[in-house]
Each structure stands twice: as structure tokens, then as C-alpha cells.
Amino acid sequence: MGLNVLDKCRKWDVKKVVSALTSCAYSPSDEPLKEEDFLVGIPHKSVEAHGLAKRNIFTYGKLLNHQYKRNIFCSALFNTSYGPFDNYNETKTKVVGSFIKKFEKAKEQCEDKVVCWGTR
Numbered sequence: 001m002g003l004n005v006l007d008k009c010r011k012w013d014v015k016k017v018v019s020a021l022t023s024c025a026y027s028p029s030d031e032p033l034k035e036e037d038f039l040v041g042i043p044h045k046s047v048e049a050h051g052l053a054k055r056n057i058f059t060y061g062k063l064l065n066h067q068y069k070r071n072i073f074c075s076a077l078f079n080t081s082y083g084p085f086d087n088y089n090e091t092k093t094k095v096v097g098s099f100i101k102k103f104e105k106a107k108e109q110c111e112d113k114v115v116c117w118g119t120r
Contacts, residue, residue, distance in 0.1 A: 002057040006073060010064055019075045021058060025051040033079070 002019065009017045026033055027041025038058070043051025061073030087093060088101045099116065106114045 002053060003060050006057065006060055006064060009072070010068065015072060017061065017073050019057045019061060019073070021054045021075050021077045022050075023077065023079045025054040025058075025077075035077075038077070 006017060006019070023033060024047040025043055026038060028044045029037075039055060042048060043055075058075045061075060065071055065073050086097060088097050093101065102114050102116065105111075
């Protein structure tokens with residue numbers, strides 16, 4: 001579907017296309033994510049098909065720009081997105097997820113402050 005969208009945007013001369021990608025397209029690593037590693041390795045098996053599909057969108061947009069000598073296709077990589085079905089387990093969530101959980105709990109318990117701290 002993503003490749004079809006890019007192809008139709010090219011065909012109909014759309015001026016700018018921003019594709020939303022997700023960090024699950026990266027291969028698993030304990031190291032911080034680096035832009036240059038986006039296409040290295042294979043995504044985790046639990047999200048492999050989705051991750052590879054996002055990589056295809058990124059690559060196809062880049063190749064369309066090159067082939068047609070344009071700069072209309074770009075990608076934005078969102079590290080995390082949040083919603084009602086996200087995992088807010090305190091030992092597995094990321095920073096923003098933990099903040100959401102802390103503020104939600106504070107509101108439910110009518111607390112007047114939330115303490116947020118970290119090592120970075």
C-alpha cells in the first residue's frame with residue numbers, strides 16, 4: 001500500500017510527500033539507534049514484516065527522488081508512538097510512556113506533584 005501511495009503521488013505530481021516510519025524497522029540492538037543503521041540487519045521477528053515494509057517505503061522514496069531528479073519524497077522516523085493499546089509496563093516502557101503512566105496515576109490519586117528523574 002505504501003509503495004502504491006508513493007507511485008500515485010509521483011504520477012500526479014504531488015509537491016511533497018512525508019512518509020511516517022517507525023523504529024521497529026531497525027534491527028534489535030542494545031546500542032542507541034543511529035540513522036545510518038536504519039537498513040542494517042533484519043528487524044525483530046515479531047515485527048519483521050512491518051519493519052521491512054517501512055524500509056521499502058523509505059528506499060522507494062529515495063530511489064524515486066534519484067530517478068526523477070526531484071526532492072519530493074522524504075521520511076520521518078518516529079521512535080515511539082503512544083495510544084490506548086500501548087504497553088505502559090513500568091519496566092518495559094520508554095521515557096514518555098513512563099511519564100504518561102506517572103501523570104495518570106498522580107491525577108487518579110489527586111497528587112499535587114510528580115517526581116521525574118533520570119541519569120541523562
